[in-house]
Amino acid sequence: MDFTDKKPQRPLYEEVANQIITMIDGGTLPVGARAPSVRSLAKQLRVANSTVVAAYRKLEDEGRLQARPQSGFYVRAPRRDTVEEPEMSRPPETASDVTVGDLRLLLLTEFGQPGIIGLGASSGAVSDWSAKSVHALMSSISRSQPRLSSSYPPPAGIPALRRQVARWYLRAGCTLSPDDVVITSGALEAIHLCLRAVTQPGDAVALESPTYWGILQTVEMLGLKALEIPTHPRTGPSLDALEVVLGQNLVKAVVLIPTAHNPLGSTMPEENRRQLVAMIRRANVPLIEDDIYADLVYEPARPRACRSYDAGPSASSLVMVCGGVSKTVAPSLRIGWCAPGKWLKEVTRSKAWLNIASPTLPQLALARFLEEGGYERHLRKVTTIYRRQVERMSELIAEHFPRETRITRPQGGFLLWVELPERVDSVALHDRAIKSGISICPGVVFSAAGKYRNCVRLNCGLLWTPEVERAIPTLGRLIAEAMGATAAGGA
Ligand SMILES: Cc1ncc(COP(=O)(O)O)c(C=O)c1O
Known part of the structure; x- marks a missing residue:
């Protein structure tokens, strides 16, 4: 692929990083394989060596590549593979009346508020292009x-x-x-x-x-x-x-x-x-x-x-x-x-x-x-972006959330369902997160029977910024504090 005549919307090194991810996801570069050398890839793509180095460093930060001294960059198993998936749900066997509390309405108003990182919403911001x-x-x-x-x-x-x-x-x-x-x-x-x-x-x-x-x-x-x-x-x-x-x-x-x-x-x-x-x-x-x-x-x-x-x-x-x-x-x-x-x-x-x-x-x-x-053109573009962002969010969760966390492996869209340790109350977590400028969607709103209090749904479809990257470690800290408080309260 020739990058020289393209006018990418993102920095060139991100385009190169994307190219490598496509090769990893498509199996051309399996886990353990050595990525092409900086010099050969730069020559092939007709970009500067420093652009390839920046791309490889980014992928290293994201946990997709590992640098080995004197040897080059190698494909790593994604960190998220170490995090388990939730199991089949077990709702009650009888029908429930549904009472939609004020929480859902509150969430709807909160999602669009300026200055809030909308991890609780379910809308893809990259749709701005098609709009x-x-x-x-x-x-x-x-x-x-x-x-x-x-x-x-x-x-x-x-x-x-x-x-x-x-x-x-x-x-x-x-x-x-x-x-x-x-x-x-x-x-x-x-x-x-x-x-x-x-x-x-x-x-x-x-x-x-x-x-x-x-x-x-x-x-x-x-x-x-x-x-x-x-x-x-x-x-x-x-x-x-x-x-x-x-x-x-x-x-x-x-x-x-x-x-x-x-x-x-x-x-x-x-x-x-x-x-x-x-x-x-x-x-x-x-x-x-x-x-x-x-x-x-x-x-x-x-x-x-x-x-x-x-x-x-x-x-x-x-x-x-x-x-x-x-x-x-x-x-x-x-x-x-x-x-x-x-x-x-x-x-x-x-x-x-x-x-x-x-x-x-x-x-x-x-x-x-x-x-x-x-x-059709728009769909091709956004699904690639959403898939990548879901993977990135999963990696960040694997790194910053407690060990017992489970996350889904979506096969489309831009949403992640996260099961936190039993003792985490996601409604209380929501209240604390919003004070830190982050909205999340607590799991209870997805059940008529009031289940999933320890779960949250996160939106990976928003425009990816450094603030979004920082929001996950912040949530991880809030969860750890909530767990510490529960442990102390229960002792
Ligand atoms: C599964 C599902 N169905 C329907 C809707 C509602 O779609 P609309 O906004 O077009 O009414 C949503 C919106 O979040 C959704 O997630």
């Missing part, structure tokens, strides 16, 4: 269509965007027509409309444990109960447990995040998806598939959506797939969608009666962004 492109498209569209604002858009959404969403889902193995798609104000609205179409207050729904707190909040708003399913941090929900729940007729719907789950990062293997869809068809129970992180998987291609395993016409599908661009393009656009299968009419009607339709301009701009290939 800029979409904003430019909005300006150009409003200039060329000045009368756009004077009429309501159709309740199911602008045809151009519905067409683009249907086309995009071909990658997920789904054959959708634009008429199968309803555009919503964010993915959470899509989930809300779908859940409402298939349940009555008092019904129970099955969910992963832990799961995204917005889903729990929707469950509460609709007067439903949550039945949490044991969930593995790599492969997702236990199908054995789901089979029992479906067999005993305990739930009216299943709501899952099968790909790059929030907060676990788990991705269900394709065979599990096939079995899951067969199970829900046998039980005749709808599955709401939250697909919002699927475009951020680290593999070159996303896995097929569960919806794709439900063969037959869309109008009879029991899988209601929901998605959006809040994690990939910009949360502020408030654009989401669903393909509600059998419940298309009910969902479209609810959307119209709830808020008539979603705003026209962001829909038109996003349709253009998708059509012109900007979305």
Whole structure:
């Protein structure tokens, strides 16, 4: 690769370091291998020796390379490999009422505060680039269509965007027509409309444990109960447990995040998806598939959506797939969608009666962004960055958090789930961290049954700065202090 004619956005040595990481991750440079000599790499890339040295020093600091005197730089086993993963979760076997406390609302307001390092949020700051492109498209569209604002858009959404969403889902193995798609104000609205179409207050729904707190909040708003399913941090929900729940007729719907789950990062293997869809068809129970992180998987291609395993016409599908661009393009656009299968009419009607339709301009701009290939290019860039930042955060945690800590190995997205020693109270930790200018998301908000008090979810998607690097050692110190205080209190 020739670096001389490129205009990198980051310093050149970081580009070189990235190149080495790609070789390590791709297996070209396995653990224990000697990295190319400084001189040969500098010659090959046509950069100065000092640039390669700076890149190697950075990788040494990050724990990816080890310098051996007189011999060169060697690939190290990542430190995070010494930290265990959490085990399969063990939620209670009965359904719980959901009470969304003030904590979740407090967190939402806290995440966007200036001066706070937002490790508690779940938004990728590098999306700023794509937001800029979409904003430019909005300006150009409003200039060329000045009368756009004077009429309501159709309740199911602008045809151009519905067409683009249907086309995009071909990658997920789904054959959708634009008429199968309803555009919503964010993915959470899509989930809300779908859940409402298939349940009555008092019904129970099955969910992963832990799961995204917005889903729990929707469950509460609709007067439903949550039945949490044991969930593995790599492969997702236990199908054995789901089979029992479906067999005993305990739930009216299943709501899952099968790909790059929030907060676990788990991705269900394709065979599990096939079995899951067969199970829900046998039980005749709808599955709401939250697909919002699927475009951020680290593999070159996303896995097929569960919806794709439900063969037959869309109008009879029991899988209601929901998605959006809040994690990939910009949360502020408030654009989401669903393909509600059998419940298309009910969902479209609810959307119209709830808020008539979603705003026209962001829909038109996003349709253009998708059509012109900007979305695809953007995804390639951001997934590489997110993967790298998740790895870096894991390394820092391995270095600075207590030995008993466990961390997930996400297969996509930008979130890490961290299990701290049992005696750490993550709500108290949150209160102390915010005083140090750092927000974290305490684990309790991801469970209806009040579990995961010793866990936190951390966002690795923010713009990576020296302040972010310093935040992890600070958190490590706060955790150590909290553990010391507990030990002293218990003595
Ligand atoms: C798994 C999951 N689903 C849905 C949403 C909500 O998406 P939106 O902001 O598009 O409503 C989020 C946001 O954090 C999420 O993490």
